[in-house]
Amino acid sequence: MAILECFFDCSSPWTYLGFHNLQPLAAELDVEITWRPILVGGLFNTVNPSVYHSREYPVPAKQNYMHKDLQDWARYSDIKISWPMTIFPINSVKAMRGCIAAGRQGKLVPYATGVFESYWGQDKDITQDDILADIASAADLDPVEMAAAMATDEIKAELRGNTEDLAKRGGYGSPTFFVNYDDMYFGNDRMPLIHAALTV
Numbered sequence: 001m002a003i004l005e006c007f008f009d010c011s012s013p014w015t016y017l018g019f020h021n022l023q024p025l026a027a028e029l030d031v032e033i034t035w036r037p038i039l040v041g042g043l044f045n046t047v048n049p050s051v052y053h054s055r056e057y058p059v060p061a062k063q064n065y066m067h068k069d070l071q072d073w074a075r076y077s078d079i080k081i082s083w084p085m086t087i088f089p090i091n092s093v094k095a096m097r098g099c100i101a102a103g104r105q106g107k108l109v110p111y112a113t114g115v116f117e118s119y120w121g122q123d124k125d126i127t128q129d130d131i132l133a134d135i136a137s138a139a140d141l142d143p144v145e146m147a148a149a150m151a152t153d154e155i156k157a158e159l160r161g162n163t164e165d166l167a168k169r170g171g172y173g174s175p176t177f178f179v180n181y182d183d184m185y186f187g188n189d190r191m192p193l194i195h196a197a198l199t200v
Contacts, residue, residue, distance in 0.1 A: 004031045007166045009040035009174040010115040011092040018175035018188035023183040037099040038163040040174045080121045095126045108138035138140035
């Protein structure tokens with residue numbers, strides 16, 4: 001049985017696309033996805049600081065095309081993505097701890113979907129406890145239990161460990177996928193290559 005891992009942070013719109021598009025691919029091939037929540041800011045700090053330079057000194061033509069490309073992919077994937085007006089970039093640490101806590105109750109996908117939709121579809125501030133509580137409730141999770149779990153050293157350590165593991169394995173951003181542990185793919189647009197790797 002093939003192993004398919006997805007390292008992801010909900011603060012990226014391209015990750016929203018990858019998270020969304022990986023699921024039907026895995027269902028088609030009857031492959032289980034191992035979801036690995038990370039903190040992409042920690043990854044940038046350790047292995048990919050060039051991201052900060054590109055944000056500080058954007059290339060206008062590249063930025064314009066990036067927004068077009070994002071909307072093209074959103075239409076193709078049948079999801080709504082709007083660039084947040086409230087805050088960008090955002091500190092996703094609480095939300096990503098929540099993904100780990102939700103995963104322990106078998107609810108990672110609905111919870112993470114709620115985070116993606118809230119931030120990238122509804123321009124909600126996912127750093128706020130009340131927003132995360134609403135997301136938990138919508139995923140049929142107890143928001144009080146979720147908040148308590150997100151504050152534990154165990155959950156914090158797992159998020160940190162996932163991020164460090166990705167860096168050690170050559171990853172530098174989100175979403176990053178691995179087939180059978182060492183075959184790495186970066187970005188939503190690698191889905192055809194992932195499909196091919198899983199069907200050889």
